[in-house]
Amino acid sequence: MPINTNQFLQTFVDESMELLQESEKTLLSIDIQSVNSENINHLFRAMHSIKGTSAIFNFTSINLFANTLESFLGQVRSNTRILTKADIDLLLKSVDCIRTAIVNIKNKNPINNGELSELSTIFNEKMVGMPHAASDKIGSLEKPIERKTQKFGWDITFTPSRNSFQCGTEPSRLFKQLSEIGKLSIQAGIDQLPEFHQLDPTECHLNWHLKLYTDAPQKEVENIIYWVEDKENVCITPICTEEKESPIIEKKSTVENKTTQKNAAQTTSIRIETKKIDSLINITGELIINQSKLNQITKNFNGTPLTDIYETLDLLETHSKELQEKVMRIRMVPIEFLFNRFQRLAHDLSKDLGKEVNLIIAGEQTELDKNMIEMLSDPILHLMRNALDHGIELPAAREKAKKPSVATIWLNAYQKGSHIIIEMIDDGAGLNKEKILSKAISAGLLKENQGLSDDEIYKFIFQPGFSTAERISDISGRGVGLDVVYKNITALGGKIEVQSKMGIGTTFRLCLPLTLAIMECQLIKISGQIYIIPLMNILEITKLDIKQFNKINDRTRLYHFREQYIPIVFLQEIFSIPNFSVDIEKKLLIIMEVNNQLIGLVVDELLSQQQIVIKNIEENYEKIPGIAGVTILDDGKAALILDINAILDFASNPQLINNKPEFSEKN
Amino acid sequence: MIRDAKPRKINTLEESNLSGSFQFLSFNVAGHYYGLDLLTIKEVSLWHEPTWIPNAPDYVKGIINIRGTIIPIIDLCDRFSLSPEKYDPLSKRIIIILHSKSNAIERSIGIPVYQVPNTYTIDYSDIVPFTDNKNIILKNYIRGLVTIENKMVMLLNAKDLMSDVI
Secondary structure, three states: OOOOOOOHHHHHHHHHHHHEEEEEEEHHHHOOOOHHHHHHHHHHHHHHHHHHHHHOOOHHHHHHHHHHHHHHHHHHOOOOOOOHHHHHHHHHHHHHHHHHHHHHOOOOOOOOHHHHHHHHHHHHHHHOOOOOOOOOOOOOHHHHHHHHHOOOEEEEEOOOOOHHHHHHOOOOHHHHHHHHHHHHEEEOOOOOOHHHEEEEEOOOOOOOEEEOOOOOOHHHHHHHHHHHOOOHHHHEEEEEOOOOOOOOOOOOOHHHHHHHHHOOOOOOOOOOOOHHHHHHHHHHHHHHHHHHHHHHHHOOOOOOOOOHHHHHHHHHHHHHHHHHHHHHHHHHOOOOOHHHEEEEEEEEHHHHHHEEEEEEEEOOOEEHHHHHHHHHHOOOOOOHHHHHHOOOOHHHHHOOOOOOOOEEEOOOOOOOOEEHHHEEEEOOOOOOOOOOOOOOOHHHOOOOOOOOOHHHHHHHHHOOOOOOOOOOOOOOOOOOHHHHHHHOOOOOOEEEEEEEEEEEEOOOOOEEEEOEEEEEEEEEEEEEEEEEEEEEEEEEEEEHHHHEEEEOOOOOEEEEOEEEEEEEOHHHHHOOOOOOOOOOOEEEEEEEEEOEEEEEEEOOEEEEEEEEEOOOOOOOOOOOOOOEEEEOOOOOOOOEEEHHHHHHHHHHHHHOOOOOOOOOOOO | HHHHHHHHHHHHHHHHHHHHHHHHEEEEEEEEEEEEEEHHEEEEOOOOEEEOOOOOOEEEEEEEEEEEEEEEOOOHHHHOOOOOOOOOOOOOOOOEEEEEOOEEEEEHHHHHEEEOOOOEEEEEEHHHHEEEEEEEHHHHHHHEEEEEEEEEEEEHHHHHHHOOOO
């Protein structure tokens, strides 16, 4: 290929993924009873684009398959075919299939042609078996004139025998006849043509490749051709069935697989509205103007009042803050991308489970950090499975409980202050407190009923291995879903709230920070250096009372605080800060919570609370245990962000505190 | 300003380097002269007090922020077991920022020095290979020796220095 198309490959992948996602959404929204022609057009255009672009990159199998789908949709579009529920499922499967192929392209894996061609064959058979034409409500459109314009037809390879001229066969007459029933394109094959001196003009050395666009039935076409030619010399296939490979099929129909494939489909590039970029350019221009203004002022400075400088500095501040905000916005994408996947999941899963569910999505325009969206995929998936499998009852049970047989799940997102709230509400059976309690007791998580609050009871469902389901299904019940949800959400700096009423339904509310790049933090000072603690870990800050300080051994100390003994750590010890002595006079104690465990950190001084931008230390250095990242303070100095999780580990296993062999003790 | 002047200078020297001559930045640490290929010098920056980091080898003095990038500071005094540098607290301390690509990722480190460095151009033939089997540390770092103004300059390789921390 003369042009290096590699650089456009990512664009191809992105674009196709987007088209497939849209197609999926459209397919799921199609109502069989009244098919909206706009929807079909939409699908048709999507397939058309994929057909076109895949041809550019020489992905023949995708190209051919998209072409088949296009023809199929073309029939639907022209009302010669009525779309059935089975068709939609088949189309959904096709979308998955193309997606898999594109993921393979992206990962530079070979495309599995087997599945594509298998589906392709199914569609072709459907199209050949057609037209179950439109004797439908819209009225009969079976007019022969309209048929001729249809993009459907036959691929005819016509290789006359050598002596066919002697039998009086006249190919041109045949072509003429064929062109009367449809649009015909003819290509002559001359590969059998001998050298001129060997040419016998009475013999036929040519073969023809015809494309006949018509929807006349095969019989009609055959009748015309076989009248002039023997069957052996003609091969008639419906258009776009050139690729009939042996159907090697790897059936991957479990929902699990579908979603993991979707995860793999996540792209690393990001699409940004031009509007956002324009506003960035705009604000950058303002900054430059500001800067030159400052230059001018300082150049012409003659000791007169500083008002000009102050004014410009004020402007500079406003502009740089605005710029920061806008740059952050770039990373924000609508949660729509995430939510739309679940439409499909709900559709497939409810079918498998024999339940009827209506998924209502709201607030899909809410914007979230792109990385966060990727990390939210699994938790929401688990919650959704959980709701479908355990929450929602079977239609019969629902009717008994006087609820509509079609269950409803709401997936909702909105912004609340500096947090994003994602809600999953179902109108299913609700959590059974008694069951959870008895399970918790039998699992040894809890002694006899201690009069726990609802929240405390619901917390148990997030314990690893905790499941109240009597049976284990493919979908859930193994007790490994919700603890993953809990882990992922806490890792993102978020919180989960559960509300539930027996017989009425359950609400899971995920409360997440707006972005991963900025964190609300507390600055502290230990041994003369500033460290940073994420605010979400801090439970309480108190003056260290020596009387409550208890030593177990040299490295383990407990602090008596509100009827609890909390382990206390000294950063100096964990980090081997030079010149350290355990001095607890006039110190402060920060009580922190990680994974439901408490830990106290002794600090010298409490500084301000700030929003900080997290920087990666691993770019130029190795990972430091106990350090989550670095940030830059107002004075331009780097400061370390503590990884409270790791510090808790250090506190429980002091042997983890390693002095590197290279570390010199002389300091 | 040093910071402004150096990168421009490097840009012009970069092209002449293609002719086969070798250009390096020479600096002084604790009385010893070292040289680094000019093309591996990203910039020469004013002193930033590094932030101490835990459990690091003693030659890693901490990290600094250079316009949003976090860069570790490697003290050659400690790395090469030199006697600590006597310095005048008033003298200007600066940091040489090196960069080098490994696996297509650009990495940077900083080396603190007390004197403003000089650049020299030599022929490759002027470089004397360094063979010392006794001192392991130096053997792994010194790629060659060259004599400039009657002083021995030890030529270092940025990648070697960086492999200590990454």
